[in-house]
Amino acid sequence: MEQxxxxxxxxxxxxxxxxxxxxxxxxxxxxLATRGRERLVRRLIRDxxxxxTGQTLRREGEPFxxxxxxxxxxxxxFVVSEDGGEQIIDFHFPxxxxxxxxxxxxxxxxxxxxxxxxxVCVIRASDMDAVCKEYxxxxxxxxxxxxxxxxxxxxxxxxxxxxxxxxxLAMALLNIAERLGVIASRGELRFQLPxxxxxxxxxxxxxxxxxxxxxxxxxxxxxxxTRGREFxxxxxxxxxxxxxxxxAAEAQRQVVNAGxxxxx
Amino acid sequence: MEQxxxxxxxxxxxxxxxxxxxxxxxxxxxxLATRGRERLVRRLIRDxxxxxTGQTLRREGEPFxxxxxxxxxxxxxFVVSEDGGEQIIDFHFPxxxxxxxxxxxxxxxxxxxxxxxxxVCVIRASDMDAVCKEYxxxxxxxxxxxxxxxxxxxxxxxxxxxxxxxxxLAMALLNIAERLGVIASRGELRFQLPxxxxxxxxxxxxxxxxxxxxxxxxxxxxxxxTRGREFxxxxxxxxxxxxxxxxAAEAQRQVVNAGxxxxx
DNA sequence: CGATGGTTTGACTTACCTCAAGAACAGTGG
DNA sequence: CCACTGTTCTTGAGGTAAGTCAAACCATCG
Numbered sequence: 001m002e003q004x005x006x007x008x009x010x011x012x013x014x015x016x017x018x019x020x021x022x023x024x025x026x027x028x029x030x031x032l033a034t035r036g037r038e039r040l041v042r043r044l045i046r047d048x049x050x051x052x053t054g055q056t057l058r059r060e061g062e063p064f065x066x067x068x069x070x071x072x073x074x075x076x077x078f079v080v081s082e083d084g085g086e087q088i089i090d091f092h093f094p095x096x097x098x099x100x101x102x103x104x105x106x107x108x109x110x111x112x113x114x115x116x117x118x119x120v121c122v123i124r125a126s127d128m129d130a131v132c133k134e135y136x137x138x139x140x141x142x143x144x145x146x147x148x149x150x151x152x153x154x155x156x157x158x159x160x161x162x163x164x165x166x167x168x169l170a171m172a173l174l175n176i177a178e179r180l181g182v183i184a185s186r187g188e189l190r191f192q193l194p195x196x197x198x199x200x201x202x203x204x205x206x207x208x209x210x211x212x213x214x215x216x217x218x219x220x221x222x223x224x225x226t227r228g229r230e231f232x233x234x235x236x237x238x239x240x241x242x243x244x245x246x247x248a249a250e251a252q253r254q255v256v257n258a259g260x261x262x263x264x
Numbered sequence: 265m266e267q268x269x270x271x272x273x274x275x276x277x278x279x280x281x282x283x284x285x286x287x288x289x290x291x292x293x294x295x296l297a298t299r300g301r302e303r304l305v306r307r308l309i310r311d312x313x314x315x316x317t318g319q320t321l322r323r324e325g326e327p328f329x330x331x332x333x334x335x336x337x338x339x340x341x342f343v344v345s346e347d348g349g350e351q352i353i354d355f356h357f358p359x360x361x362x363x364x365x366x367x368x369x370x371x372x373x374x375x376x377x378x379x380x381x382x383x384v385c386v387i388r389a390s391d392m393d394a395v396c397k398e399y400x401x402x403x404x405x406x407x408x409x410x411x412x413x414x415x416x417x418x419x420x421x422x423x424x425x426x427x428x429x430x431x432x433l434a435m436a437l438l439n440i441a442e443r444l445g446v447i448a449s450r451g452e453l454r455f456q457l458p459x460x461x462x463x464x465x466x467x468x469x470x471x472x473x474x475x476x477x478x479x480x481x482x483x484x485x486x487x488x489x490t491r492g493r494e495f496x497x498x499x500x501x502x503x504x505x506x507x508x509x510x511x512a513a514e515a516q517r518q519v520v521n522a523g524x525x526x527x528x
Numbered sequence: 529c530g531a532t533g534g535t536t537t538g539a540c541t542t543a544c545c546t547c548a549a550g551a552a553c554a555g556t557g558g
Numbered sequence: 559c560c561a562c563t564g565t566t567c568t569t570g571a572g573g574t575a576a577g578t579c580a581a582a583c584c585a586t587c588g
Contacts, residue, residue, distance in 0.1 A: 145368065150413050196533090
C-alpha cells in the first residue's frame with residue numbers, strides 16, 4: 001500500500017498524490033493500468049482543496065459544475081424550510097462521491113456544508129465529460145456508482161418508513177459506523193459521532209429531545225455508551241435487531257405467490 | 265404526433281412499434297437520427313410484455329438482468345419485514361424506468377409487483393451494455409436518468425423527514441398526480457388513485473387509518489373530493505402549502521453565512 | 529470569567545398508532 | 559337479480575410514543 005500524507009485519519013492523503021482509497025478505489029479501479037490512471041487523476045483532480053467547519057461546498061440551486069470526492073471530514077447536505085428549520089438530506093463520509101444527484105437535473109437540490117475540517121477533490125464536470133468520452137469504462141463505473149447511490153437511498157426510504165424512532169436511530173447509528181469504516185474490536189463499535197444530535201435528528205425526521213431520550217434508554221440497558229460525541233455500540237446485534245433486519249426471505253415467499261415471468 | 269395502438273391509455277402503444285413517449289423520450293432523445301433510433305429500439309426491446317394485477321416483475325434479491333420501461337399500468341416495489349408487513353420503497357408510473365438501482369449492486373433490493381394490468385418493455389442488461397459501448401451518448405443519457413432518480417429520492421427523503429402526516433400525504437398525492445401526467449382542468453386535478461390506501465400509507469410510513477382520517481379532514485374543508493379511488497384535488501395550492509414549499513431561498517441565505525469557495 | 533451553543537431532563541400536549549367494529553364495494557356463484 | 563364471501567375503506571375509543579416548551583446542565587472558547 002502506498003504512503004499516505006500526514007496523519008489526519010486513515011482517508012487523508014497528500015495533495016496531488018495518488019489516492020488509492022478515494023478516487024482510485026471508487027472510480028478508476030480495474031479500468032486502466034497504473035500508469036494510465038495516474039495521468040487520468042492529474043487530469044481529473046484540478047483543485048484538491050479544504051473546508052473549515054461550517055464552510056459550504058455549494059449552495060442550494062446552484063448549477064452543477066463539479067463532482068466532489070470527499071477525502072477527509074464529514075459533510076451534510078440540507079435544505080431550509082420556510083419556518084427556518086433545516087431538513088438534512090444526507091451526510092457524506094470520506095471516500096464518498098458528492099454531487100451525483102445534480103448531474104441529471106443540472107443543479108443542486110440542497111446546500112452542502114462541512115461538519116468538520118474537510119478535504120475534497122474537485123472533479124470538474126467538463127473534465128469528467130471529456131474523460132468519460134475518451135474512456136467509456138470510466139463512465140460505466142460512474143454509472144454503477146450512481147446506481148448504487150439509488151440503492152442506498154432506497155434502503156434509507158425503507159428505514160424512514162418504519163414509523164418508530166427506535167428503528168430509525170438504531171439503523172442510522174449502525175449506518176454511520178459502517179460509513180465511517182469503523183471496525184469492531186472485541187465486538188464493540190467505537191467512533192466519534194461526526195454530527196450534532198440536532199443534525200442527526202433532523203436527518204431522521206425526529207427532534208433532538210427524542211434522540212437524546214432514546215439514547216439514554218439504550219445506555220441504561222448497557223447497549224451503548226455515550227460521552228458527548230464519543231460513541232460505543234457495545235451490543236451491535238441489539239441495535240441491528242431493532243433496525244429490523246428486512247431480509248425475510250421466507251415471509252416474502254409466503255406473500256408473493258405469483259411466479260416471475262421474466263427471470264427464469 | 266404518431267399513431268398509438270388501441271386505447272389502453274395515453275402511454276400505451278403497439279408491441280414492437282416505436283414508442284415516442286417511453287423509451288425514445290427518456291433514453292434516446294437527441295442521441296441519434298430517427299433511422300438509427302428505430303434500429304436501436306429493435307435491438308434493445310426484446311420482450312415487450314404484460315403483467316396482470318398482482319403478478320411480480322422480479323423478486324427480492326434476484327440478480328440484475330434487465331431494465332424495465334413501464335408503458336402502462338402502475339407497479340410497486342416493496343420489501344417484507346420480519347413481522348410480515350410490507351414496506352413500500354417506490355411506485356412506478358408509465359414512462360418510468362424500473363430497475364436502475366440494481367445496476368450498481370447487481371441485484372434487486374425489493375420485489376416489484378403490478379398494481380393494475382401493466383405493460384413493460386424489457387431491456388436486457390447485456391443488450392444495454394452492448395449498445396452503451398457502441399453509443400457512448402446513450403450511456404450518458406442513462407447516467408443522467410440515473411442521477412435524476414437520486415434527486416427524486418432526495419426530495420422523497422426531505423418529504424419523509426417532515427414529521428407530520430399531513431405534509432407527507434399532501435406531497436405524495438401531488439407527486440402521484442404529477443407522475444400520472446394529470447393536467448389541471450379548471451384548477452382541479454382529477455385522477456384515479458392507482459394503489460390501495462394501505463399501500464399509500466406503507467409508502468409514507470403511516471397507517472391506513474391515519475391516511476383515511478386525514479383525507480376526510482381535507483374533504484370537510486373542500487380541498488379534495490374522494491369517491492373510492494376517484495380523486496379530485498380541488499385546491500392544489502392548499503395541499504402544496506402543506507407539503508411545505510422548501511425553496512426558501514431567503515431563509516437559507518440568513519442561515520448560511522459562509523461563502524462558497526468553489527462556485528464563483 | 530461569562531458567553532455561547534450543544535445536550536440533557538422534566539412536565540405537558542398532541543398526533544399517531546392500535547384494536548375493533550361497521551360500511552362500502554367487488555367479485556362469485558346460485 | 560340477489561345473497562354470499564372477501565377485501566378495502568371508514569369510523570370510533572383509548573393508549574402511547576413522540577413533539578413542544580422550558581429550564582438546567584455542560585462543554586468549549588474567547
